[in-house]
Amino acid sequence: MRFVTYRTALTEPRLGLLHDGLVVDVEYFGAAIGQDLPSTMLDFIDLGPIAPRFLQEAVTNASTADFVGTSLPQANVALLAPIPRPRKNIFGIGLNYTEHVAESARSLDTSKDLPQQPVIFSKPPTAVAAWDDPIRHNGAVTQQLDWETELAVVIGRTARRVAEADALDHVFGYTVINDVSARDCRRAGQWIVSKGQDSFAPMGPCIVTSDEIGDPQDLSLKTRINGVEKQNGNTRFMLFNVAQLVADISSVMTLEPGDIIATGTPAGVGAGRDPQEFLWPGDVVECEIEKIGMLRNPVVAV
Structure with a gap:
């Protein structure tokens, strides 16, 4: 559904x-x-x-x-965003695709080594935006606004120390999220200012229930900027799959119904391109995931 x-x-x-x-x-x-x-x-x-x-x-x-x-x-x-106001911060997963680890190491000074555990950050509820809502470009704050198409997991049942084998039973469904990132706003290695600004979590257009998605590890992801394809990946290449992420997060904190996990992005972000490309007012971002749909947002100066 x-x-x-x-x-x-x-x-x-x-x-x-x-x-x-x-x-x-x-x-x-x-x-x-x-x-x-x-x-x-x-x-x-x-x-x-x-x-x-x-x-x-x-x-x-x-x-x-x-x-x-x-x-x-x-x-x-x-x-609107399927969950316009999440009850708590969105759980973000960084560096969860092999090629994105490599491009980030080249351009963002992150480690070239593959993470041994999920890299977890968060985006506040105020970052959520809907279909066709503007992604806010504040030129006084960032000159490196970037895109990241990601599969978002919506929790359906309380998960506390769940086993990996049981983790998908706690998922209500899936949606598309754009983990918008201001690459020049990282602070001492911390990402929340880079990723948590207002409008930096466009989400939608719908939540598709888990029974209709089936295997979440076989979905194509694409990003287009002004109609030109920039990302083309598949969730099968996640370093930590959905079940592993739910099990890992729930091992240290309780996941509650309606909680959202943004599971990471494949290669092809603007910072990783040669030369680098970033978003500017007037650009239009389209994030698309197989079986879910397409999320569209313009970039607007504020």
Whole structure:
């Protein structure tokens, strides 16, 4: 199933389900079939694995009348970030693809050695942006604004010291995230200022449930800048796969429903190119992941 957070000119952000070109409002659809369902993504995830299974069956068996007054054409709504305001910081994973380790060592003075454990940083909730929201380019702060297309994992069940073999059972679904990075804003080796600025975590366009994705380690990732391809990789080349990341993070801190893990980016970032390329006002960034979709954001001067 494909879940979105949407808004119209007359509504606050609401939880929707993409179905046959429609955005079905989950709360209104629930009322139409006599069920109490939530209006937000986080409240729906909190219901646990039974919720998407119940909704899938209900939509499959619904009559045409059940969608009248409970859905809108997708073209008539604005898509927001699937989780517009995460409950806590996004977990970022650095240097998680072999070739990206190599290009970062050449251009960003990071170690050329492959990490022996996941490299973890964070992006605050205020960094989240939606489809078509501007990536803010503050020229007084950065002259090296960069792109990173990444698979984002959305946790569905509390994970505390989970085994790698059980880790994927704790995943609700997956979305696309652009780990926007100001390469010249690292401070004493710390990355949060580089990666945590407002608008530096565009996310979307939807969350695809884990059952529909299947194997998260066989998805192509692409980045285009102004229509020109810059990144073309596959999640099979992660150094630490999704299950390993969930197990590792949960070994030291509790992962809760709605938590987000951005799993790293393949080679092809601007800082790693020869000559280097960076984002400037007027550029348009497209991040695309197989089975999920494409996330588009313009770069705007602030």
